[in-house]
Amino acid sequence: MFDSISDKFSSILRTLGGKSKITEKNIQDAVEEIKMALLDADVNLRVVRRFVNATMEEALGEKVLKAVDPSQQFVKIIHDRMVALLGDEESQKLSLRGPDVTSTILMMGLQGSGKTTTAAKLALRLKREGRRVMLVAADLVRPAAILQLQVLGEAVGVPVFVIDGEKNPAKVASEALKRAKRDQFDTLIVDTSGRMHLDETLMDEIVRVRDVLCPDETLFVADAMTGQNAVTIAREFEEKVGISGVVLSKFDSDTRGGAALSLRSVVGKPIKFIGVGEKVDDLEPFYPDRIASRILGMGDIVTLVEKAQAVYDEKEALKMQEKMAKNTFDLQDYLDQLNSMDKMGSIEQLIEMIPGAKGQISEDDIDQAEMRREKAIILSMTYAERANYRILGPTRRKRVAAGSGTTVSDVNRLIKKFEKMRLTMRKLTKNKKYQAEMLKQMGM
Numbered sequence: 001m002f003d004s005i006s007d008k009f010s011s012i013l014r015t016l017g018g019k020s021k022i023t024e025k026n027i028q029d030a031v032e033e034i035k036m037a038l039l040d041a042d043v044n045l046r047v048v049r050r051f052v053n054a055t056m057e058e059a060l061g062e063k064v065l066k067a068v069d070p071s072q073q074f075v076k077i078i079h080d081r082m083v084a085l086l087g088d089e090e091s092q093k094l095s096l097r098g099p100d101v102t103s104t105i106l107m108m109g110l111q112g113s114g115k116t117t118t119a120a121k122l123a124l125r126l127k128r129e130g131r132r133v134m135l136v137a138a139d140l141v142r143p144a145a146i147l148q149l150q151v152l153g154e155a156v157g158v159p160v161f162v163i164d165g166e167k168n169p170a171k172v173a174s175e176a177l178k179r180a181k182r183d184q185f186d187t188l189i190v191d192t193s194g195r196m197h198l199d200e201t202l203m204d205e206i207v208r209v210r211d212v213l214c215p216d217e218t219l220f221v222a223d224a225m226t227g228q229n230a231v232t233i234a235r236e237f238e239e240k241v242g243i244s245g246v247v248l249s250k251f252d253s254d255t256r257g258g259a260a261l262s263l264r265s266v267v268g269k270p271i272k273f274i275g276v277g278e279k280v281d282d283l284e285p286f287y288p289d290r291i292a293s294r295i296l297g298m299g300d301i302v303t304l305v306e307k308a309q310a311v312y313d314e315k316e317a318l319k320m321q322e323k324m325a326k327n328t329f330d331l332q333d334y335l336d337q338l339n340s341m342d343k344m345g346s347i348e349q350l351i352e353m354i355p356g357a358k359g360q361i362s363e364d365d366i367d368q369a370e371m372r373r374e375k376a377i378i379l380s381m382t383y384a385e386r387a388n389y390r391i392l393g394p395t396r397r398k399r400v401a402a403g404s405g406t407t408v409s410d411v412n413r414l415i416k417k418f419e420k421m422r423l424t425m426r427k428l429t430k431n432k433k434y435q436a437e438m439l440k441q442m443g444m
């Protein structure tokens with residue numbers, strides 16, 4: 001899912017990322033393209049408008065235009081907006097009660113949307129969380145429905161409540177509740193029948209089942225492949241029965257994904273899970289931020305930016321820049337930089353978050369042992385030595401090597417490298433063109 005929209009987003013953001021300065025016009029163009037991409041993906045028009053307006057307003061503010069890295073700020077805004085569109089982490093959790101009372105989950109949706117499969121997947125999930133789950137066969141319309149649930153129940157090791165020959169789903173629901181109390185099941189998942197189209201009889205039937213169960217969760221199962229139709233249907237279920245959350249099934253299918261993007265916003269109910277395959281294990285919690293990253297085709301650059309922001313101190317950065325320009329950047333500064341890189345996490349994690357870096361850069365390309373050695377060496381120096389490495393004579397170098405568990409040639413190598421680094425920095429800060437070239441080479 002989302003392949004084509006994610007391709008488009010990547011290309012829009014790449015265009016913007018190539019610029020070292022961003023104008024209002026650039027932002028307007030990008031937002032316009034984003035609008036088209038969303039509409040192409042079949043996202044609800046009202047949702048697109050809201051998204052675009054909010055993005056524009058925020059992006060045209062000072063925050064982006066005056067930011068150190070405007071294009072990344074812009075990406076962050078788009079991402080945050082997208083997350084807001086998809087929901088929040090909290091509402092995505094199921095609200096079930098403790099083990100002393102029976103919680104009930106009512107599954108509903110159109111025919112073939114994935115209710116029965118999802119009921120079984122959910123049963124497995126909750127069982128693994130330590131709940132005592134019972135599935136309830138209240139789809140009495142389709143002849144093979146009960147058998148299907150029984151087979152799935154068997155597969156996930158959860159009992160299935162069935163009343164042979166019963167035609168009234170509300171009756172099945174109330175008997176299931178009694179059984180749950182008697183046998184101390186703390187969770188009932190009730191599978192109901194689907195129809196091709198919404199009809200009064202079906203709605204009345206579900207409303208009666210609902211009245212018996214007083215469900216803790218009323219989950220609307222929507223087939224991601226049905227597009228905008230899913231949104232319309234969800235809204236009707238919400239009006240007539242009331243829904244507490246949405247499960248988006250067949251998320252693994254190759255669709256444009258517009259429905260998924262619109263559901264939360266139009267229906268106002270959180271997407272709680274996504275079905276990602278036909279197997280009973282294929283159910284995942286819906287994480288708005290991860291999905292947003294996927295839609296934007298950007299690895300997890302946002303986490304990366306946030307991590308950088310967390311360790312990045314603007315004043316500190318300016319001071320550093322000045323030091324580089326004046327050639328007063330010393331070993332202590334270098335040590336600080338090494339340490340702040342550490343704060344961002346493991347190299348492996350960082351590589352994963354850089355879009356396009358996975359498979360291109362490997363952990364071996366970055367010599368972590370060398371970094372550790374360098375830190376140890378600098379820590380063994382006095383502050384005077386860190387401020388001016390030139391005072392390090394042969395005897396002191398030997399002492400520093402011994403103190404850091406390294407060799408004199410390690411110490412010499414660090415000092416050589418540092419000298420070279422300072423030279424490059426001087427060139428870099430003096431020469432704007434060289435600077436731009438460097439950044440381009442680094443893909444920024």
Ligand SMILES: Nc1nc2c(ncn2[C@@H]2O[C@H](COP(=O)(O)OP(=O)(O)OP(=O)(O)O)[C@@H](O)[C@H]2O)c(=O)[nH]1
Pocket residue numbers: 109110111112113114115116117118139142145192193194195249250251252253274275276277278282
């Ligand atoms: N690929 C994929 N297939 C799914 C997913 N969820 C359900 N299916 C398939 O969709 C078909 C319909 O699923 P069911 O669970 O029977 O749907 P239902 O809503 O109970 O159908 P009715 O009871 O007939 O209304 C089955 O072939 C499932 O294997 C999913 O997340 N991914």
Ligand SMILES: [Mg+2]
Pocket residue numbers: 115116117139145191192193194
């Ligand atoms: Mg079914």
